[in-house]
Amino acid sequence: MLDLLVHRARIRDDGPPLDIGIQGGFITHLRERIDHPHRQLIDAEERVAIPGLLEPHIHLDKALLERRMPNLSGTLQEAIRITGILKKKQTRTDVLGRSRQVLDMALRSGTVGLRCHPDVDPIQGLIGVETLLELKAEYAGLLDLQIVAFPQEGILKSPGTIELMEESLRMGSDVVGGCPYNERSWEDTKAHIDMVFLLAQRFNKPIDIHADFADDVSDLRFATAAYIAEKTIDTGYQGRVCLGHMTSLASLLPAEAAPVIDLMRRANIHVITLPATDVYLGGRSDANNPRRALAPIRALRAAGVNVTFSSNNIQNAFTPFGTADPLQMGLFLAHIAQMGSPEDQAAVLRMPTYAAAGAMGISAHYGIEVGKQADLVILDTHHVADVLLESPSRLWVMKRGRITVTTRHTCEIHR
Secondary structure (H helix, E strand, C coil): CECEEEEEEECCCCCCCEEEEEECCEEEEEECCCCCCECCEEECCCCEEEECEEEEEECCCCCCCCCCCCCCCCCHHHHHHHHHHHHCCCCHHHHHHHHHHHHHHHHHHCEEEEEECCECECCCECHHHHHHHHHHHHCCCCCEEEEEEECCCCCCCCCCHHHHHHHHHHHCCCEEEECHHHCCCHHHHHHHHHHHHHHHHHHCCCEEEEECCCCCCCCHHHCCHHHHHHHHHHCCCCCCEEEEECCHHHHCCHHHHHHHHHHHHHCCCEEEECHHHHHHHCCCCCCCCCCCCCCCHHHHHHCCCEEEECCECCCCCCCCCCCCCHHHHHHHHHHHCCCCCHHHHHHHHHHHHHHHHHHHCCHHHCCCCCCCECCEEEECCCCHHHHHHHCCCEEEEEECCEEEEECCCCCCCCC
């Protein structure tokens, strides 16, 4: 007997609706008609089913702080300064409360997995990691959380950080983070990257680095992609490195960017563009023709680099907006990256699903296929091609075959 049968779900626009049979948390059947007995039934009525949405780069410990101390200048430097002040006042109860609010937002949006970047440094200590470990257990049946040991304040610039990162990995962090631009010199930036790789190799963990977060490459601390890609190849870490932001790469002329992008392709590096933060903070010093401050998505994808996106910040000094909704973020990205053709829109929809799964290292059990984990969202639209345009209601969300969210909105017009 099936645990759950999803009847008449639209998986793709060029094929018939399919039934999805789920048992033991996995998809066991996928065909036009399933007659097996079942304990629970969802009739999708030919509405769209997609894999559960993913947020591969998000900061829960910094979320919902905007109104406590707004970033009036709107610059990256001011955001880092303000966050440093607020971090000194962090309490476990406060971080847990704000984090839960964001996780609940994510749940309602159809998100089933997040990679979280808590700050690990002498200012905040390990509060971000400790609270996330608690939330990881609390939300286990609802969301999968990956924890990144993230040195926001730098490593060499902030003595004691590397020891805290080691402790966070021993406690259960899943990924080694990096923030090499927040060092005092190019030599320290390279040393920061070297230390991240050594730590990752020691604990056999993947790497996720905030990199090249600037409008140009005049400061080498914001031009690390080639160095990281070479390091990735030299250490055999192909496919296990993510780079977030990557905005300064867009300031290079195509002929200058091409060899860097090709090196990233050969290193099988995943790029996570963070459009809300990047566009909000970027280009502020440009008096004329301000830059979009967005990673060169088209050039990266054309070269074969896996590109995804994420919300990054939710209502804080880095980004005063955000609701942890990947479809909302995808629609925003489609506008600013000028990705409006049918093929482009399909590519954007793949970013918070299959592309994000690749970046998070979960592709083996992700997707709507027999044998994959039953993490699904049924959307209130009848065409896959309309998902990005409509940002439809998430009628049912399933995590390992269990219904975690139901939404039934009705709107009547009385004439």
